[in-house]
Amino acid sequence: MYTAKGRLDQNSMLQQYSPLVRRLAHQMIAKLPANVEIDDLIQVGMIGLNDALSRFDAAQGVQFETFATQRIRGAMLDELRGADWMSRGTRKQQRTIEAAVHRLEQKLGRPPHESEIAKELGVTLSDYQDMLNKVRGTQLVYLEDMSSDNGDDDYLDRHVSDKDADPLSQLNDHRLRSALVDAIKTLPEREQYVMSMYYEQDMNLKEIAAVLGVTESRVCQLHSQSIARLRVKLREW
Template sequence: MYTPKGMLDRDAQLRQYAPLVHRLAHLMIARLPASVELDDLIQVGMIGLTEALARYEPSMGVQFETFASQRIKGAMLDELRDADWMSRGSRKLQKDIESAIHRLEQRLQRPPRESEIAQELGMTLDEYHETLSRMRGTQLVYLEDLGGRSDDGEEGFLERFLPDDAEQNPESILADRRMREALVDAIQRLPEREQYVMSMYYEHDMNLKEIAAVLGVTESRVSQIHSQAVARLRARLREH
């Protein structure tokens, strides 16, 4: 699948293989406790699919679907192992940060600076940086607060944009495209340095040490920038 310019059409590939993610998630959820959310598995599975698309080479001697299935299931298993890493208190802090970012973006009509976020939270800048460090490992795809329905019955982001019958329903395919477009738009609105970190971390598979060397900062600072970028993305995706 190629674009008119001869480039691989990653968006078309994601559409083609998204049903594989859904199928594997349904198979896995059937053997898991009720506390595990299907939407969470689908989201991490999509990351596994993205990684498979980036790393697959025909010279590997295996079918892409076989290779992708291993990556997708591996991503889901990693999520299950890491699901309880964040304490309830830390998760509340994360949501507080996201809410502060959302309020400031509405008020300022631009991405808020770190100092502004800290002030909105009633913290010093050092305290805010320490909080970001405590969020280390935060993933965009941990979307318990975006999936399902809220207490007042409002549909969540995932319920609207990642329906289970995407393979069968043309409207669902369109909705899935809207979700991905929303994510791309949110990434493009990140401050430049945060875009760099997300690109190096997810697209180029660089570790924190390598990113730190490129940016000329510490690994701890890269972790803080990553956590803040994820908080911005989650805050913005709630608007869709």
């Protein structure tokens, strides 16, 4: 969409690509703690879209949607970097869950049930599910993150940055993806469904909840628990 002067019509483009912003925000939100608001991500993403419109150069041979996606995601990640998106307490709680899952898998020789994890943690099932809601999952693609109790201030820089130009990183990423596929196959069936719908079919939390006949909060719990199981598996990778 261009003006009479051959320039992008910003108003029309903002309207056309605003659904892209919402889609990217919904894809990102399940990987973040519950204190991150979807509306905040969308607002920042719209700023990234506007920036993409002002910087886009068709002569570079890149499609606008590809260029805009990078700018929108970049704007969201910049906002998260400056917002202390995952507190030290949240990280510690995440590692506590993972440690319990690991102990139970070693003891039981199978993925533990939610009630078993709750008992191992010494909390009620309801309290454990509240913990899952607070943790809300982390960046899935780079699950080798094993931060220390001192925190992880450059988490996003190390785990979301573009390393496509590095052949060694590409090889490691391929191996990690293969290990990830194998690890997903060990998840309980319902959690496999959640991961498939979210990451393969690009469904958002509301859509997954409708398919499973549960609440969005329950989908978040299942997602967070899946991430904890996968991180434990990939520690061995």
